[in-house]
Amino acid sequence: MTPIWIQFDSxxxxxWITGHVLLAIFSVWLLLRRQPLSNGLFYTITILLTGFMRLxxxxxxxxLDPDESQVLAQGLTLAVDPIIYQSVDPTTGGPLTSYFLAALAYAGVTLNFHLAHLLGWVITLISLFFTYHAATFLGLKKTAQWAMLPFIAFTGFIQLADFVSFYSETTSLFLLSVSLWFLAYWSTHKKFTTLQLILFGFLLGLLPLCKIQVLPMAFVVGVFAFIQLFLFQKSKMLRYGVVLVGSVVAVWGGWCLFLLSxxxxxxxxTFYIQANFQYKDALATANSRSPLLNFFRLPWVIIRGGSGFEWLFLPFCLLAFVFVVIVFFRKKSLRSLSLDSFFWLMIGAYLVMADIAITRTGSFYDHYNHFLFLPFLLLMSLFMKYLPTEARWIVLSTQVVxxxxxxxxxxxxxxxxxYTHxxxxxxxxxxxxxxxxxxYGNKGDYLAVWGWSCTFYVDTQMPQGVNENHTTRSAIKQPLQPIYLERYLNDLKRTEPPVFVDAVGEKAIWINDRSKYGHERFPILAKYIADNYTLKEELExxxxxxxxxxGNLTQ
Structure with a gap:
């Protein structure tokens, strides 16, 4: 329960005024300083400011968001039955985030919404810190601290659930930020160690298991690592390349052996690769625009979106515009840029791939914009290095808005x-x-929900009795619907959950028409429920x- 000594009304x-004043004082002080702050002090102030405003x-x-309870339910279930795709189908989210939560649950941490909201903030900040530190390797420490100011304002003041919830995009962001940290380090030091390459390969191998949409960025990061090997260590490229590839293969070899066993x-x-590559917005109602058109529409979608992310996009656009005008039209020299040109070409390619990852399905979900955080931070740090000192005040635009x-x-x-009390x-x-x-059931018993109401798993602390904890793919017509339905029924027979809940109704999301999506509309499922379950209550x-x-208990 919320402590009585601190409550927030609407x-x-x-x-809010206190937060704005504190951030304004810090921002102006930072922008007027001749030298950047020490990393320790900068991190401490960032954590305190954003943590205070996230209270x-x-x-x-x-x-806060259906995806949040979805991943919590998956972690809760894997803590009981740790065999993925036997107990849990993480859909597009990938197994890594769910296993991370399962490890916390196994350690005795309660998987509730307090934890999810805290994790979303912590992991986002850590990702930004790794990216900031990557910029410092490239000689951009001062401008990187300035570039962090819009992110501090956004993290503290944003109200949209997509940016304060805990998503698989958040854990993907962390792995990507560490990967960029390695690439920036190698760009500066021009040397590698075997341990570094093993760790990098391990991260690269894990990325596709974190979020299927992260594959394009993982591809760019991996290719650039080999380009760096060629540029900086030609004599050892074969040996180092084998180490890097071997690390990736070891991750996937171990993963496939675990699944096979x-x-x-x-x-x-079937369910992670085939199903997700054919995934479209709302499954049966795929976006009619071409992927190419969606690719070029992303800036416009962000600007008109009204999610609040447009106010983080604002300083990036302003700085990019001034940078282009000054550098290319006024022919200002880019003397030092050539030293790191390959790295910035990689960031450009990363930005293109992030656009593809966000727009491929045509859904334009706001939380996909997490993938833009890292290139935005790095590029804004770069832009300000070549702009007049007055341009640094542009970074205050996010907080001003x-x-x-x-x-x-x-x-x-x-x-x-x-987020009231x-x-x-x-x-x-x-x-x-x-x-x-x-x-009708107890905490720790299996629960099966038909529909999309994963919050019931979290609120009751009852693990999933079925792989698909939000049954859109079983209920909505799509190529693999028969396979999903068959698996759902087999899961019911396997776990025999004491409680079955049909959450399809007017208050539900996506599948809210009982006449089309209620469990009774699917004959095989309807018969199994009628033979084995009795309707006890209908409420809400x-x-x-x-x-x-x-039914069988889980313990």
């Missing part, structure tokens, strides 16, 4: 805080359903069924 005006989110113990390798290929929005909402008497209507509704579920547009003969 408009904590003095809290409403940290204290909010309810679901538990008879789920075919499932991994958030301040203007705060003043505007305050004058119009509109809420300024989404009191629950929303949907939180109260979900709590009622979760309480009812626990009448959710139907709760109890097993006629108590």
């Amino acid at each position: 408009s904590p005006t003095y809290f 409403p989110v940290f204290l909010f113990n309810y679901e 538990h008879n789920v390798l075919d499932d991994f290929v 958030f301040l203007v929005i705060l003043v505007q909402k305050t004058l119009l008497h509109q809420p300024t805080n989404t 009191y629950p929303r209507n949907e939180d109260v509704s979900n709590a009622k359903v979760s309480s009812a579920i626990l009448k 547009d959710v139907r709760i069924y109890a097993r006629n003969k108590k």
Whole structure:
């Protein structure tokens, strides 16, 4: 529960003003300094400022985004049955994030929404710090600290759930930031060690297991590592190349052996590779625009999106414009840029691949924009190195816009805080359903949900009795729907969950039409539920069924 000594209502005006004042003082001080701050002091102030402004989110113990409860439920389940694709299908998210949460659960950490909100902030900051440190290797420490200011403002003041929740994009961001740190280090030192290459190869091998969409960026990072080997260590390139490739192969060899030994390798290929490569927005309603058109539409989508990310995009665009004008039109010299030109070409390629990763499905989900954080931070650090000192004030634009929005909402008497100490209507509704579920099952029992309401797993602390904890791919017509449905039914027979919940209804997301997507619309599933379960309650547009003969417990 939220401590009684600190609660946030819908408009904590003095809290926001305090945050803006503190960040403004820090920003102006940093921009006026002749020398950058020490890394330790800079990190400490960044953590304190962003952590203070994230307090409403940290204290909010309810679901912020459906993907958040999805990954928490997967971690909760893997802590009980650690065989992926036997107990959990992480869909596009990949198994790595779920296993990370499972390790925390196994260590005794409760997987709730408090933890998820904290992890989203911690891992994002660590990723930014690694990227900042990569910039320092390239001689950009001072401008990198300036470039961090928009990210500090964004991290502290953003209200959209996509950027304060815990996603697999967040863990992908961490692995990518460490990879860029290695590449920047090698660009500066021009030498490699076997241990460094093994660690880098290990990270590279893990990236596709973190998020399927991260493959394009992983490809760029991997190719550039070999380019660096060719540029800096031609005489040892073959030996070092074998070490790097061997590390990647070792990760995937070990992973495939693990899957094969538990008879789920075919499932991994089908449900993670085949299914996700054919994945489209809303499955059956794929975006009609061509991928090429979507690629070029990304800036426009960000600008008009209204997510708040456009205010982080703003200083990047302004600095990029001034950089192009001064460098190319005024013929200003780029003397030192040539020393690191290959690295910046790689960042350009990375940015292109990030665009492809974000736009491929046509969904343009805001949380995919996490992939832009790292190249934006590095490029803004570079731009300011070649711009007049006055240009550094552009980085304050993000905070200025958030301040203007705060003043505007305050004058119009509109809420300024989404994450209050009191629950929303949907939180109260979900709590009622979760309480009812626990009448027929206990914490630690398996639970099966038909529909997309993964919050029930988290609220009850009941692991998944089925692989697919949000059944969009079983319910919506798509090429692999029969396979998903067959697996769902087999999971029910395998785990015999004491409680089955049909969450398809008007309050649900995506699959909310009971006449089309209710479990009774699928004959084989309907028969199994009718033969083995009894409807006990229907509340908040959710139907709760109890097993006629108590199902197997997970422990």
